[in-house]
Amino acid sequence: MHTNKFSLPQGVVTFSYTLSEHIYTLITGGRPPAADWLQEALCGKLWAIDHGIDLCYAMNRIPDFLLGDGDSAAPAAWDWALTAGVEAERFHVKKDLTDTQLALAKIKAASPDAFLLLTGAFGGRFDHAISTLFSCAFSNIPMILADEKEACFFLHGKDSLTFKAAKKPKALSLLSLTAECRGISVAGTEWQLENAVLRSDAPYAVSNELAADSSSFSVRLKEGTLAVYLYWQ
Template sequence: MNNILELPQLIAKFSYELPKNQTVLISGGNPPDVQWLKSICENKNIFCADHGIDICKEADIKPLQLIGDGDSATSEAWQWAVDNDVTITKVPTKKDVTDTQLALQIIDDKYPASTVILTGAWGGRFDHAFSTIFSFNGMLNKNFCGCIADEKEILFFLHNEEHLTLNLKQTPKAISLLPLGGTCSGVSINGVYWPLDQVMLNNNLPYAVSNEVNNKENTIWISQKQGILGVYLYFE
């Protein structure tokens, strides 16, 4: 079963089969490390949202498509996309969705079954990060799955009875479980300093934060029974 997603920091094993098509969406937040970015872009479809084209230009990674209104991308990077025959979807500045939300919709339309790594999403404005996290989560199903990641931060999503095994190549500074949909029940985590067994987490008091790896195998096991659970890792 194709249920493995590999990043430079870890290997994630999901409880369901992942779509074979793999896509990277580069958004306009904090730019990821260039070498990290190049490693995850190998053999994948590359899209970028607005200022993400500056990240592509800096890393010399040609995307298949640029989606945006041009309000945050530099004119030099936009022209670089033109010169390199990147497909450009120019959208109005005044619209009901963000460039990243629109890019996610375009990817879903073009590749109805896809494993997506969204990067360049951390840092910058909190409202954009909030919108991106919940928009990404809202699109997740068995045909659209993946994570939000860069070299320092990774966020996975578990829905209802899904579970996740993380084989770590680097040890994270912190592991946090975030109830994103109100309440998560039957939550368990093992391989950490503070394990949990079939507990309930509520977003009114999200206490399962800043956990640490606590096993020689550098493996973490997370599961839940019901809810929308964010699995967040921070690397120094």
């Protein structure tokens, strides 16, 4: 059934566009999500990206595909996957693209209309996190970055979303990933916006909160690429 809703353990996000039936969950090499969170959030095909195989190994959850250069994965976890018959593609450590970028390109080629939940994207090295953020935002693949502590949604052009929180986030931030994002309207929050402009060189729209009497918020965009970031303690 076609839907524009996606459920996370922390709440349900409703997008202005219809989601693909081809859904992938990717575990990449940053801070691993909590196993119980992943168990609840996981849907579609499961891909492990390099260090992501370590969590699969710890959970005894065999992924559908394994990809990476193996530089951060535990050898025992990689060998476990191969012994279990997991299809894998291994790259040389010295390469132009990151493991996550290679995974995004492979999925885009195999399923051009795919929708992704990417976890393991936060924590760890700042340069890796920034690379993942921008690679995902401009991949032309609709997706969510999330774990039990953080989530990030992307809006492009005239996109909009509504988030209904099962657990209220501590903070909500809006980050312009293009030079400008125009026509931003936010409702259901302590500080609301109406047809506002945000610039990447003055990212002031951080640490907003849901209004005291609200368990949901909405964001509308007219132009640009916007990251909608949520944080839970």
